Amino acid sequence: MDDLKAKYLGQIADAGDEAALEAIRVAAVGKKGEVALKMRELGKMTPEERQVAGPALNALKDEINSALSAKKAALADAALDERLRTEWLDVTLPVRPSRQGSLHPISQASEELTAIFAEMGFAVAEGPRIETDWYNFDALNIPGHHPARAEMDTFYMHRDEGDNRPPHVLRTHTSPVQIRSMEKTGAPIRVICPGGVYRADYDQTHTPMFHQVEGLAIDKDISMANLKWVLEEFVKAFFEVDGVDLRFRASHFPFTEPSAEVDIRCSWEGGTLKIGEGDDWLEILGSGMVHPKVIAAGGIDPDEYQGFAFGMGIDRIAMLKYGIPDLRAFFESDLRWLRHYGFAALDMPNLHGGLSR
Numbered sequence: 001m002d003d004l005k006a007k008y009l010g011q012i013a014d015a016g017d018e019a020a021l022e023a024i025r026v027a028a029v030g031k032k033g034e035v036a037l038k039m040r041e042l043g044k045m046t047p048e049e050r051q052v053a054g055p056a057l058n059a060l061k062d063e064i065n066s067a068l069s070a071k072k073a074a075l076a077d078a079a080l081d082e083r084l085r086t087e088w089l090d091v092t093l094p095v096r097p098s099r100q101g102s103l104h105p106i107s108q109a110s111e112e113l114t115a116i117f118a119e120m121g122f123a124v125a126e127g128p129r130i131e132t133d134w135y136n137f138d139a140l141n142i143p144g145h146h147p148a149r150a151e152m153d154t155f156y157m158h159r160d161e162g163d164n165r166p167p168h169v170l171r172t173h174t175s176p177v178q179i180r181s182m183e184k185t186g187a188p189i190r191v192i193c194p195g196g197v198y199r200a201d202y203d204q205t206h207t208p209m210f211h212q213v214e215g216l217a218i219d220k221d222i223s224m225a226n227l228k229w230v231l232e233e234f235v236k237a238f239f240e241v242d243g244v245d246l247r248f249r250a251s252h253f254p255f256t257e258p259s260a261e262v263d264i265r266c267s268w269e270g271g272t273l274k275i276g277e278g279d280d281w282l283e284i285l286g287s288g289m290v291h292p293k294v295i296a297a298g299g300i301d302p303d304e305y306q307g308f309a310f311g312m313g314i315d316r317i318a319m320l321k322y323g324i325p326d327l328r329a330f331f332e333s334d335l336r337w338l339r340h341y342g343f344a345a346l347d348m349p350n351l352h353g354g355l356s357r
């Protein structure tokens with residue numbers, strides 16, 4: 001027994017990692033380990049012998065077990081010390097002047113799409129993120145009972161009992177900026193409205209706050225053909241490819257008639273997404289000819305004016321362009337992620353110098 005004890009305590013002291021410890025445990029006190037084999041021999045002993053050997057074997061087993069757990073704790077401590085010694089960060093160090101932060105991919109994508117639409121004569125309009133339900137819904141031809149209200153998982157602002165002001169919501173889309181822009185400038189009008197929007201939703205492709213860009217063009221002779229051209233030019237410029245196939249799929253939105261969802265041709269070959277080739281289609285936006293009721297809600301005469309609108313997910317097209325697989329990472333503020341996916345802060349994208357160098 002003394003030999004066994006010396007052997008195993010020595011091995012435990014020398015063990016370099018958890019795997020080695022486990023091997024020793026199995027050999028010593030495991031079901032078929034040496035101590036168990038010795039215990040089996042107890043049956044062949046005289047009662048007197050057994051009275052001495054039994055407790056001694058149990059004591060040996062206990063001793064080996066506690067040496068094992070002490071060593072295990074010591075190994076874990078040593079591993080932690082090693083990490084603390086090698087992984088450190090001096091937060092008081094000055095920032096390196098060569099790279100003081102970078103542009104978030106959403107900012108970059110917004111700059112890029114703004115540059116592209118600016119070239120086509122679109123101004124940038126903005127609206128509040130806290131909207132009245134009139135701008136967010138009613139003015140867009142989504143009346144109170146309309147299922148779209150429920151579908152959008154809207155965040156409603158708190159109202160005290162007896163507060164009769166109109167209900168406010170966190171805007172669920174950028175479409176209310178259509179109404180605000182028409183009210184402000186009248187027709188003709190050509191604007192894009194990029195910004196944050198909110199819906200109660202969270203998974204790999206949904207976050208409670210995300211970004212859209214709305215487009216609106218109203219004039220006397222604007223048609224679906226203009227919409228198609230504008231979107232084709234945009235997609236070519238944004239994804240920096242010469243040719244793209246777009247598919248206009250008939251759809252339904254309360255604020256457009258007719259309505260179309262637009263898919264872009266792509267391929268997923270080898271697990272990577274390529275725009276402009278292949279046999280797959282990916283939805284990138286909703287669009288259509290603005291409903292006369294919406295034009296009227298914006299204070300413009302729908303008998304005289306008509307036009308198109310579209311709404312596109314900025315995060316979505318940024319994910320596509322830059323190959324970012326999880327939307328949630330956009331909003332986790334992980335510096336390593338930002339360094340990897342960020343863009344040089346002083347490189348303003350423009351169509352002549354290149355969008356994303």
Ligand code: DAH
Pocket residue numbers: 172173174175214215253255256285286287288309310311312
């Ligand atoms: N507002 C829609 C949404 O958030 C997107 C949309 C569809 C906007 C069609 C439009 C449009 O302007 O014409 O899902």
